[in-house]
Amino acid sequence: MDATATATPFSTLIRVASHAQHTEAETSSFMSDLLGGRLGVDAYARYTEQLWFVYRALEGASEALRKDPVAGPFIQRELERTPELERDLAHLRGADWRTGLEPLPATAAYAARVEECARTWPGGFVAHHYTRYLGDLSGGQIIRDKAEKTWGFARKGDGVRFYVFEGIANPAAFKRSYRELLDQVAADDLEKQRIIDECKRAFDFNGAVFRELGAQFPLSA
Template sequence: MDAHTSARTPFSALIRTASREAHSEVRGSSFMEDMLGGRLGVAAYRRYTEQLWFVYRALEGAADTLTADPIAGPFLRPELVRTPELERDLAHLGGRGWRAAIRPLPATEAYVARIADCARDWPAGYVAHHYTRYLGDLSGGQIVRDTAEKAWGFARKGDGVRFYVFEDIGNPAAFKREYRALLDALPVDDLEKQRMVEECKRAYALNTDVFEELSAEFGGDGASPLSA
């Protein structure tokens, strides 16, 4: 990024453009393609949802300490919080004992550790992770919900897909505009913005790693002994 480009381009546009390739990569991962193509059983979806629970627990568990932070604080909006929704989905998918039965994949552990490091030491890095997940959930996440409802018969916007339903966000497009305005108003210099872009790419790569491990476990032929 040269000084001119960054001076003229709002940060929200910069991070979006710079991470476009990483987005295409995660979107094209075979797990996602198999899931959206209806080639996976509900057990794969459940395992994926379990991994999300670990990730959102790390993102949202840090909220208390970051609320007063001038960089990360404004992003911590209660209407984004996903952990309770994931817990309802997992209770539906895995029964009442779901919590004792779930394990993070090694890639999920690495992802969670990186979020925790950023939350502790680097609020701007935490924002990069926040952006990568929540803006994605408000966008492509809706495609996953639609597929899941059709493939595994969940009630529309009901248990099993509540993670994708933002009850308290009436107008997602307006919300995303406000979110981008927060990104544009971040009180950080160009070098820090560049570091945030790199962290965003890292966040995408960490997601891609989780998908690769899920793919290794479930494949795309629906032949996993756990698939239903």
């Protein structure tokens, strides 16, 4: 990185550098059809199942990384989503929702990469942590609103609890604090570039999941 890049806050660098991948993922045909109300609740449930595999990978590693100088500051209990996902899935699929549940191939690859980073590279774990949780606190709220209106879920109730952060009273302030953590991350410029590259890769994993979901839930011509 040059001197200009060094002077730019890391939170800005990572957001700008991954913008194209972020936009491509969030404007996928599957997500567009889901948010447009053109898919049924089964597609929403299948998407929620994929999220469970990813967050189980993220949060299953959290305790081991809690004291890590790079990843540790980002691990905050109010962000944890696995219990909410499990409550949503029980509502969407019934009490035996785990029976026969398998991830899509793209989801399995995504979760495996998260687990690999958690084991071997805290900076990579931060990249995946950032792409997931800040997205949940931002665009995820659009998904919640659409799901409530499209499929009749109670406001912030079962079915959309994944998107409800009850422990975060002020999401905007929380996101500012999170970006400050990024700006202070214990990494040199070379490592920061590696984290940015992994962030792009995380969005690519998301895009692959959306493509496979789109193939599973195609709109009729």
